[in-house]
Amino acid sequence: MGLSPPTAREILLLCFLLVGTTFLFLPNEPRYMPTRMPSEHAGHKHTTTRDVRQPYQTRLTWGRSRVPQTKIIAHAPGWTILDRLYIYRGVLLIVSDAPQKVPALEAMYSKGVDIELGEEAELSRLPDEDDIRVISTAEAKALFGNGAHLVDGLTFLVNDPPQYIRHYYHGVAELIFGLWRAYSSLDPTIPASGNTTLPAPNRLWFNRLDAFRWRDLNSEMNPWVMRAAFPGLTMEFLDDWDDRGEMDVPFVLERVLLADRSAAMPGLNYQRFQRTAATAFGLPGSAYWWSTIRNNVVKFAGLGADEGWGTMGQPVITYVSRQSWGRRMLIPADHDRLVMELRKIEQVYGYELHVVEAEKMSRLEQIQLAARTTILMGVHGNGLTNLLWMWPTRRATVIEFFYPGGFAHDYEWTARALGLTHYGFWGSEFFTSPNIPTPSYPEGFQGNSIPLDGAAVARLCVQRLELEEDVDEG
Numbered sequence: 001m002g003l004s005p006p007t008a009r010e011i012l013l014l015c016f017l018l019v020g021t022t023f024l025f026l027p028n029e030p031r032y033m034p035t036r037m038p039s040e041h042a043g044h045k046h047t048t049t050r051d052v053r054q055p056y057q058t059r060l061t062w063g064r065s066r067v068p069q070t071k072i073i074a075h076a077p078g079w080t081i082l083d084r085l086y087i088y089r090g091v092l093l094i095v096s097d098a099p100q101k102v103p104a105l106e107a108m109y110s111k112g113v114d115i116e117l118g119e120e121a122e123l124s125r126l127p128d129e130d131d132i133r134v135i136s137t138a139e140a141k142a143l144f145g146n147g148a149h150l151v152d153g154l155t156f157l158v159n160d161p162p163q164y165i166r167h168y169y170h171g172v173a174e175l176i177f178g179l180w181r182a183y184s185s186l187d188p189t190i191p192a193s194g195n196t197t198l199p200a201p202n203r204l205w206f207n208r209l210d211a212f213r214w215r216d217l218n219s220e221m222n223p224w225v226m227r228a229a230f231p232g233l234t235m236e237f238l239d240d241w242d243d244r245g246e247m248d249v250p251f252v253l254e255r256v257l258l259a260d261r262s263a264a265m266p267g268l269n270y271q272r273f274q275r276t277a278a279t280a281f282g283l284p285g286s287a288y289w290w291s292t293i294r295n296n297v298v299k300f301a302g303l304g305a306d307e308g309w310g311t312m313g314q315p316v317i318t319y320v321s322r323q324s325w326g327r328r329m330l331i332p333a334d335h336d337r338l339v340m341e342l343r344k345i346e347q348v349y350g351y352e353l354h355v356v357e358a359e360k361m362s363r364l365e366q367i368q369l370a371a372r373t374t375i376l377m378g379v380h381g382n383g384l385t386n387l388l389w390m391w392p393t394r395r396a397t398v399i400e401f402f403y404p405g406g407f408a409h410d411y412e413w414t415a416r417a418l419g420l421t422h423y424g425f426w427g428s429e430f431f432t433s434p435n436i437p438t439p440s441y442p443e444g445f446q447g448n449s450i451p452l453d454g455a456a457v458a459r460l461c462v463q464r465l466e467l468e469e470d471v472d473e474g
């Protein structure tokens, strides 16, 4: 028995229904999903799934409405948080009908090429229309049509070539440091526990380098710290960026933190400290801004997050020696004297002393020791990068040995940005902020005859540990 053909009345009814549902689903407001809070992420997904079938949220659709505009959430030179940044054929597009409110494009983005000295090189790094543009909603509509493919959640987009990142210091103490300092400005009350209202980043895009070239060459700490801090973070690289660019389909990033070393360099705080992350310190931030990352890394290394928090317990002194390194070493007799003086105060005051060579320790051991360390010392160099895992109590101190007259901001600035006290040594002389010298690399800076007065260093340790012992941390 065949079905009877539909009557005219049935066809009419169907038409009404179709028209009705079309209106129902045509958004009059552009749809924008606010970034989810962590509590909504937590568990339960598999047990309380509502029995509703839905399409995957793959598109931001505006239909006949205006294209939703890009919103600048926070900005410092080289570090910019934007909602709804459009990317089309490899070009960043900021959709705005008020372009005068958009920060200078060269303070956000560059050509992402190697950084060479000189004005000509500087000019050659400036972005042009093939890199980033501001377009009106009308232009956007003509370009994109009625929607864009949605990349949801938070993306870190890092527009730097491999030049710097392949060093532990630059990868972690500059890039991850700066990314987190900029992002955590959206939760300026992060407490010591590191608990935050900010959702974890979903992904990291490196559009100027491949999967091999973000690892640091000597210590391979970059991957380790990245996985410890953000275990669920996925990455895309140059080839993926090119794939997306060739697709001739606009993508819209729900929220993005855009990082660009070259764009940070003209910033005032970069000019003062030569650290790209320094510009991000113009944004609001908690004194414990770094604790979210630090605590995750310390837990990854198998310790409690509160390792090193105590202020009354036995202090731990760690001297990171470079004496087998072959470059930037102390005069051997001065190294021996330093170790002897440290052993003396270990005896007298009952400190826990470690004289170590970073290259002979595993990554795990390096982080574990740094997390417990009260005073970290050594000749200017990568071994001091582990100061990132110390806890900023009032006693916590970094002591850095330079060839007399020499100075670089790397560890001095980083220590201070974390709330640690830093002293630089020139033989028997020492200095601390705000009375610090200007950066200088005199002959001997990289050499193996750096003089040091070990007794003066030991006296400073005692002063730091004994005089301030009873300060209440509150």
Ligand SMILES: *[C@@H]1O[C@H](CO)[C@@H](O)[C@H](O)[C@H]1NC(C)=O
Pocket: 193, 195
């Ligand atoms: C941090 O959050 C966790 C999970 O909600 C909670 O168990 C812990 O008590 C919080 N820590 C502090 C110090 O608030």
